[in-house]
Amino acid sequence: MKKKKEDYSDLNAQQPIGIFDSGVGGLTVAREIKRMLPQENLVYFGDTKHLPYGEKSREAIVGYATRIATFLLEKNCKAIVIACNSATANALKEVIELVDGRVPVIDVINPVAEKVAFEIHTNVGVIATKATVYSGLYRKSIRKHNKFIKVVELATPMLVPAIEEGFRNHPITHAIIYNYLSNNKLKNIETLILGCTHYPLLINEIKQFYGNRVRVIDSPGIVVTELKQILDKHQLLNTGNKSPEYEFYVSDITRNFEKISKKIFGNAIVLNLKVL
Structure with a gap:
């Protein structure tokens, strides 16, 4: 183009x-x-x-x-x-x-990818919708700036409907978050990018899951x-x-x-x- x-x-x-x-x-x-x-x-x-x-x-x-x-x-x-x-x-x-x-x-992807690429990160996880994950754009954008970063992406499709239905700080979202973030793909990450603008609405619940073990990137x-x-x-x-x-x-x-x-x-x- x-x-x-x-x-x-x-x-x-x-x-x-x-x-x-x-x-x-x-x-x-x-x-x-x-x-x-x-x-x-x-x-x-x-x-x-x-x-x-x-x-x-x-x-x-x-x-x-x-x-x-x-x-x-x-x-x-x-x-x-x-x-x-x-x-x-x-x-x-x-x-x-x-x-x-x-x-x-x-x-909402390229500014975040560039910032993450130039900070101290080794293993980065991305949670996002299927359409975002299947595009691979986060991984491509981060590695374009820093090819030494390992990027794993996980589709988390149930989060958006739960948020749109108003389930925040609710047993339903707690269960969904636990199931997704327990996935072996994210096992060794140091940093997690919330690859959907809906997800910051659950940032406290996500941080609660990780404690201080993983840095959670809030994109807005x-x-x-x-x-x-x-x-x-x-x-x-x-x-x-x-x-x-x-x-x-x-x-x-x-x-x-x-x-x-x-x-x-x-x-x-x-x-x-x-x-x-």
Whole structure:
């Protein structure tokens, strides 16, 4: 893929940041943007009609991701954050081609892989959806920067549905986490990457399983640091906004999404239905 020359001259700092995921998981990234970049306007899209992406074909994920990216461009977003590992692993190239150099595209895998590759790690584990694990993108991205790191990836498909159903700090999630993290694949890891933006919602339970034996990488902070650096580089940081606006769109409004999203982002969330 020949990379299109970036031209952000038509963008301004007041434009919103666009962010999308298959469901509530991307709100962990949106929440971090709100914390680290409190003056930024946001447009969030949760593709609740088609979740979980991790069980879908690559062709389906590409279709969802490019339609949502088109919508975010129509909403005049100055950057697009693909806050979904499955979408990043399967549709990043297509979203970048669609955007055609008009706005920066930030994904949730490459910034994390690069940071991990340049820190002191030997054995790294990744838990993620089937679509992310089957792509092998975490292993490829980490080893591109540091070929001496051993990377093992484990598909953990039951976690996203459990989270979307509201089972946090619950015997159901305790049992799922125990069964997955006890897998022999992860036996000798020193570091665990949460390769799905839903998973930080269970980070306390995951850390509890490991105690202090394994370092757990919480991706949203790394991703938003990358976003901040890119916006700053292109003079697109919004620094004069005292009343940021947050817009939330979903492809299907569910009671669970409404309830969980308010817990993550705050009670001010108003969901708008947008079928793409």
